[in-house]
Amino acid sequence: MKDSATPKKYTIKNIKKSQHNAVDFNFYTFEHFLKDAEHLTKSHRHDFYTFILTVDGIGSHIIDFEEYEIKPRRLFFINYDQIHSWKIGGPIQGKIILFSKSFYNLIYTGNSDIRSDTALENLPTYVDIPEDRFPSWLSICENIEYEFTRSEKFSEEVICLFLKTCVLKMERIADDFRSENNEADHKSNVVDEFKILVNKNFRELKTTKDYAERLSITPNYLNALVKESLGKSAGTVIKNRVILEAKRLLSHSDLTVRQISLELGFTDNSHFGKYFKNVTAVTPDTFRKNSINN
Incomplete structure (x- = not known):
């Protein structure tokens, strides 16, 4: 046990200083997120969901007592309240997307696979994205970043739809390892x-x-x-x-x-x-x- 105190529970707003006054959604490059982030190497919880897409780098995540290597093209998903910490072994490139249940539910769909935040409960801790599919993931992240930084009309709705796309695409990769009958x-x-x-x-x-x-x-x-x-x-x-x-x-x-x-x-x-x-x-x-x- 690193320390006897209960792990700090971070919100999107207080996990890191940001130029955006974000409450339900935020977007970071890996490089920026890890600056002045010594507090994140200690065990902590999240009051939000997180997608972490790694492009390159050395290190690992410890998620609920399991250590997972940071590798190129690896997509992590961290759920509400999971105990989490970082081990950084060198520079890391990638994208980090933070979002709340209310933000994910901003747009309702009739599809049971994505219609509410319960769809996220079944996502795996990580998937390794095949090389030929990786450009499409980078494109989604670039579109999310564009909408977030420009903050135009319907930007939140567009980002919400992209998040639902991420859920479906991550689940599809996971399904590739299951029987299709x-x-x-x-x-x-x-x-x-x-x-x-x-x-x-x-x-x-x-x-x-x-x-x-x-x-x-x-x-x-x-x-x-x-x-x-x-x-x-x-x-x-x-x-x-x-x-x-x-x-x-x-x-x-x-x-x-x-x-x-x-x-x-x-x-x-x-x-x-x-x-x-x-x-x-x-x-x-x-x-x-x-x-x-x-």
């Missing part, structure tokens, strides 16, 4: 919906049966789909999400273990301790002590 698509949709439900309800719902009921399928069928798609059981996915949040709070907050257990929906502190140890092989107190020493 209808049955696989159906299964993938169920698993995707399951992951969204887990992310929203892990504090209250902790069994496969709970989520199967929400999805109107049997627990055995849900478990089979999740295992086929993710290589792990539905119960493991649920536990991993609970444990991830527990690790966040143990590493980056001053809450007591009992307070954390209540925050995560456990009424019995000893039950939380057994639950945590069953997954991590250590007690919450031991994990916290080890985090402090790392």
Whole structure:
């Protein structure tokens, strides 16, 4: 644990000084964003979404305890409240796009894939953009930057549509690694919906049966789909999400273990301790002590 204080939660307005009085959207080149940004090397949260498109550079992102290399043509997506920090190994070129839920929802579409911010919940942490598709991504970023700096009539609406385009294009790249037949698509949709439900309800719902009921399928069928798609059981996915949040709070907050257990929906502190140890092989107190020493 870098420090005992709860990680600072940044808004679009206060994460970095900007010439634009931006509240719901901002655009930066990588080079400019990282100037005077020592505070961003420390663990922090975002109160907004972020697309990060890297053109070149050396370094990595640490996102929810996982470290991801910065590579050319790599597109990152950071969701609300994810614990995030930077390791910069040298100059980095790229584009950074910050936007809020309200900005993304500025334009409503009837397409369920992009009509609201819930569409972003299923985006992967990153994709590597194929070389032949990369110019189109740079073109989108240039158009967004143009509209943002010129701030003409309907500029916000145009940017919003470009953001929805980014969501679809990122999802399309991710889909290239999935089966394209209808049955696989159906299964993938169920698993995707399951992951969204887990992310929203892990504090209250902790069994496969709970989520199967929400999805109107049997627990055995849900478990089979999740295992086929993710290589792990539905119960493991649920536990991993609970444990991830527990690790966040143990590493980056001053809450007591009992307070954390209540925050995560456990009424019995000893039950939380057994639950945590069953997954991590250590007690919450031991994990916290080890985090402090790392």
